[in-house]
Amino acid sequence: MEKYKIVVCDHIHEEGLNLLRRDDKIDMVFAADMDKTALLDVIKEADVAITRSSTDVDEKFINAVKGKMKAIVRAGVGVDNVDIPGCSKEGIIVMNVPTANTIAAVELTMTHMLSCMRMFPYSHDHLKNQRIWKREKWYGYELKGKKLGVIGFGNIGSRVGIRSKAFEMDVIAYDPYIHPSKATDVGVKYTTNFDDILSCDIITIHTPKNKETVGMIGADEIAKMKDGVVLINCARGGLYDEDALYDGLKSGKIRFAGIDVFNKEPAIDNKLLDLDNICVSPHLGANTFESQYNIAVEAAQQAIEAAKGIAYPHALNLPIDETKIPAFVKPFLEMGQKIGFLASQMNKAPIVSIKVSGRGDIAEYVNSLATFVTVGALADISGDTINYVNADFVAKERGIKVETEELPASPVYKNLVTVKLTTDKDVIEISATMFNDDVQRIVDINGFGVDVEPKGNMILFKNTDVPGVIGQVGTLLAAHEVNIADFRLGRNKSSEALAVIIVDSAVNDKTLKELSNLNACISVSYARI
Numbered sequence: 001m002e003k004y005k006i007v008v009c010d011h012i013h014e015e016g017l018n019l020l021r022r023d024d025k026i027d028m029v030f031a032a033d034m035d036k037t038a039l040l041d042v043i044k045e046a047d048v049a050i051t052r053s054s055t056d057v058d059e060k061f062i063n064a065v066k067g068k069m070k071a072i073v074r075a076g077v078g079v080d081n082v083d084i085p086g087c088s089k090e091g092i093i094v095m096n097v098p099t100a101n102t103i104a105a106v107e108l109t110m111t112h113m114l115s116c117m118r119m120f121p122y123s124h125d126h127l128k129n130q131r132i133w134k135r136e137k138w139y140g141y142e143l144k145g146k147k148l149g150v151i152g153f154g155n156i157g158s159r160v161g162i163r164s165k166a167f168e169m170d171v172i173a174y175d176p177y178i179h180p181s182k183a184t185d186v187g188v189k190y191t192t193n194f195d196d197i198l199s200c201d202i203i204t205i206h207t208p209k210n211k212e213t214v215g216m217i218g219a220d221e222i223a224k225m226k227d228g229v230v231l232i233n234c235a236r237g238g239l240y241d242e243d244a245l246y247d248g249l250k251s252g253k254i255r256f257a258g259i260d261v262f263n264k265e266p267a268i269d270n271k272l273l274d275l276d277n278i279c280v281s282p283h284l285g286a287n288t289f290e291s292q293y294n295i296a297v298e299a300a301q302q303a304i305e306a307a308k309g310i311a312y313p314h315a316l317n318l319p320i321d322e323t324k325i326p327a328f329v330k331p332f333l334e335m336g337q338k339i340g341f342l343a344s345q346m347n348k349a350p351i352v353s354i355k356v357s358g359r360g361d362i363a364e365y366v367n368s369l370a371t372f373v374t375v376g377a378l379a380d381i382s383g384d385t386i387n388y389v390n391a392d393f394v395a396k397e398r399g400i401k402v403e404t405e406e407l408p409a410s411p412v413y414k415n416l417v418t419v420k421l422t423t424d425k426d427v428i429e430i431s432a433t434m435f436n437d438d439v440q441r442i443v444d445i446n447g448f449g450v451d452v453e454p455k456g457n458m459i460l461f462k463n464t465d466v467p468g469v470i471g472q473v474g475t476l477l478a479a480h481e482v483n484i485a486d487f488r489l490g491r492n493k494s495s496e497a498l499a500v501i502i503v504d505s506a507v508n509d510k511t512l513k514e515l516s517n518l519n520a521c522i523s524v525s526y527a528r529i
């Protein structure tokens, strides 16, 4: 029995490993203790990898796995150490486990906030390790009545906000990507003015690390802050510029900082560790037993489903989120792929552009449709290497322009999709719709009205519209023992006709050549769907 190989690149809870071991279709390789260079050799044969923050999915990793690996499951939230565009280019689906460690990170943030306000680790060290009892040295501050600025009000930030309200803090959120009511509904103020955050007593950040957020708090922002501000970062190293943070702490402008994450980890040589007004932890945001159990189980389940090709939960680079696609759209996507494939076979030459237009409700989903059409159109030239993840990249790499267009509703069809495929030889334009929500129908090919299902062995025979042609075609096919299953005819105003002939068996080149030699024939093409 063929088995799928899942390589576990970092430590995860035993329960996740057990799930992988128990599945008789999975061959699990535990490589968490392996040196990262040796890992590159092991992952070559893997169908799926499970990684955490200790394994960077970078160029070296991707080069090692490309061609074989289907998916990577990041057992956690942050994917800043995963080269997602690089994975997409190789058709590797990237998934994360977005909520299993939320509470762990929220509670660590509260721990840091309280520790900073009471300098708890330092008083602890004084008594426990230095055996000094000096109560007057350790006056701290209360959370009550302090203004807390939360940058990023997602899963973690919002829960930090709610818990901080219970400490009677005045909480204000900055997150341009949420609806303000997400904050105001839980009694948190909402601002779009970043300066409102900078004027807070305590600031905590909970955004992803990306181009927009890296260094979001630097020297200029710190200069605008209150003297004695407290800064917390349990999200990602580098969101606070570390040099600016160091200078701010050293000068006393920042009274205290609580930091779980660093620009470069492990952070044993980081200069921030030399300061006396900082509480640190070695990236422990997700380190609770509950969270690690949940993450490992979810990551293992996701990896198994991906390896078997069943589903890709929490995929970050699939062009469509299946859960957000209405049921009526899915058959259109499937049909779009077939039309793309058909068009590329009818117009066999290097593709210059693909244009996908939508009319009716389907128009809103024209971008997803374009991905499916592209996969179909490039299937013949790219074989197994093209999929929904890398379709855009493959098209771009081949210099193929993919365009979409949302058009007004058609007067005839509730929904209509048109695919125009231009090669350096010809242009083919196919329109199709869906009857009764699941019957696929091509209704137009290059201006010829037809009514045919995109299915099976299809001969497209274009001829001058003169009597006797249908008989000649039928006789010729019969002579080659090709049985006609369906024959659909369309005419245009220039006295031309297009026959779409569905036949029961594959048609060889000799038969097609003889068809093209018939007097009335203008062109013949053949497609197998």
Ligand SMILES: NC(=O)c1ccc[n+]([C@@H]2O[C@H](COP(=O)([O-])OP(=O)(O)OC[C@H]3O[C@@H](n4cnc5c(N)ncnc54)[C@H](O)[C@@H]3O)[C@@H](O)[C@H]2O)c1
Pocket: 077, 078, 079, 098, 101, 102, 105, 151, 152, 153, 154, 155, 156, 157, 174, 175, 176, 177, 178, 206, 207, 208, 209, 212, 213, 234, 235, 236, 260, 261, 283, 284, 285, 286, 287
């Ligand atoms: N320390 C740890 O071990 C640990 C554990 C879990 C998560 N994390 C990190 O915590 C962070 C938050 O995780 P989450 O689960 O809450 O993610 P999330 O996606 O639920 O929330 C992130 C929020 O940030 C907002 N955001 C994005 N760009 C922004 C910007 N420029 N300005 C303001 N807001 C912006 C988003 O709109 C979103 O609401 C991530 O960086 C994640 O990697 C760390």
Ligand SMILES: O=C(O)CC[C@@H](O)C(=O)O
Pocket: 052, 053, 054, 075, 076, 077, 078, 079, 101, 283, 285, 286
């Ligand atoms: O344990 C890890 O891999 C870190 C997890 C955490 O930073 C996350 O982003 O989910």
